[in-house]
Amino acid sequence: MDAIVLLDHVHFAYRGNAQPVFSDLDLAIPNGAFAAVLGPNGTGKTTLLHLILGYRRPQRGRVQLAGRPQETYTRREMSRLVGLVPQDEAITFEFSVLEYVLLGRAPYVGPLDMPTDRDVQIAVEALETVGVAHLGSRSIMALSGGERQLVLIARALAQQPRILLLDEPTAHLDLSNRNRVLRVLRILNRRGTTIVMTTHDPVAAAAVADFVVLMRDGRAVAAGRPEDVFTAETLSATYGVPVQVLRLDEQLIAYHPLD
């Protein structure tokens, strides 16, 4: 299968920081994959999403999206190709949920134009897809954590991207909301959207992802199908602590036993 996201010998360091986040990162994410990126805190998972998004540029190496070098895309083309669901978002003004999701149509609305009825229609459909259409007129400030995450996903859906990046979409969610979010993501993936999500939860990753990447010290130490990558050895080496892996009802369960 073709790689829709390709990072080739990428070197990236934050300005003023001598230690690079990535010194020589190679990664290929197949087209149509549901990819989960795992690794210890501070290993560069969010930075990886920012590099794919073009929000940060590598100092060396190249990023290629859908067969084209990233720098050949215009801002507008990029925002139609790649959507981002941030982990959380500080919102200053009390938009309604529908107004907020409508912002996902920005890549299709000119800087001096207003969204059309068609844009509103697409935003409403995005809310329906994630199952929160009934929240449309609610204040964005008055949502629970799970609802907020689903609305963030709906906004990215209204963007109609081919690649959807999600930064720890299930962090801070209870079990029910976590599964709700993962089910929505699986539906989107089946409709053809390539999904790249970072997570600290190997169980969630194994449940939905068909491609997992383990990162450590700025490198992809393993990448492939969950059943191949999620072994006690690789997970233990990645997190630097003993991790045990079990299979229960076709589900893979990884855990770090307390001493």
Added chain:
Amino acid sequence: MSASYNDYNHRIARQLRYLVIALICVLVISTLWGRYPVPSLALPDALWHDPLAQRLIVTLRLPRVLMACLLGMGLAASGSTLQMIFRNPLVEPGFLGVSQGAAFGAACAIMVLGAVPFAVQGLALFFAGLGVVLSYLLARHIRFGGWVLRLVLSGIAISALFASGVGVLKYMADPLTQLPEIVFWMLGGLYATTWSKLLTVLPVAVPSLVVILLMRWRLNLLSMGEQTAFSLGAATTRERAFVLAAAVGATAAVVSVSGVVGWVGLIVPHLARRLAGSDAQRSLPAALLMGGIFALVCDNLARTLLAGEIPLGTLTSLFGAGLFIVLMTTANPWLRGAH
């Protein structure tokens, strides 16, 4: 299409139509309202036969009324814009050194050139612009914090520098001639508005307002965090700089005539959001119309309430602060589930 969204849009459109009608009514009443021959509303029939009243309305009231409307619109639109791009509902239009820069320029003109109207306006405009440029340059050299924080900090520093400059000028001013002139200018007012002053303001203020109005939906996007606005396709630095220039241009232009008129640019955007919601597609036109009405009503009171002129800035602060207290202590009725 969502039925509730349509209903909501129709309701806001109806409210905007009412605001347009209200603004036109206030404009007409303001033109007819005054102290000639006694404090009252001049009747069109009497005006038709009285050449003095006609001259009074055309040469004195009409430019002042139009200027008051433009002042309110400029400050409210500018306040809305800056609050959104700086993601801070407490930002007001003069904060990037604009108001204090204009005050310093006007004080300089009064001290050096003797309160010649065009010199006061010209120097006020020049120093208002200089305030922004200095704030911008200083922000580039601050070594910590995000771009918004750096601009806010540098705006505070530059405003303080100009304020201390005004303080020095006031200390040096002739207490009988120059000092009252500086103090009165700083209290804000439209008592010296003429057609020629209005015409010098229009070429800057009107295009700035048009730019802000055209980009109003985009302002929603620019009110999101840097990462989100970027991911949704905004060229954030360039677009923010563009609408910032328009907002500052509108403010500097109107403030150069009116002096420091506080609270309009802070409170009217809040009122507009309360009426029309946070989406700038609807709240910005509402702010524009409400700003015009608010400034007109305050100016009418300033020129007719007492035998002498009450400084406009005093009245806008009085009513603005009152409204602010009411707004802060009541809930937003328009959004279901709002806190």
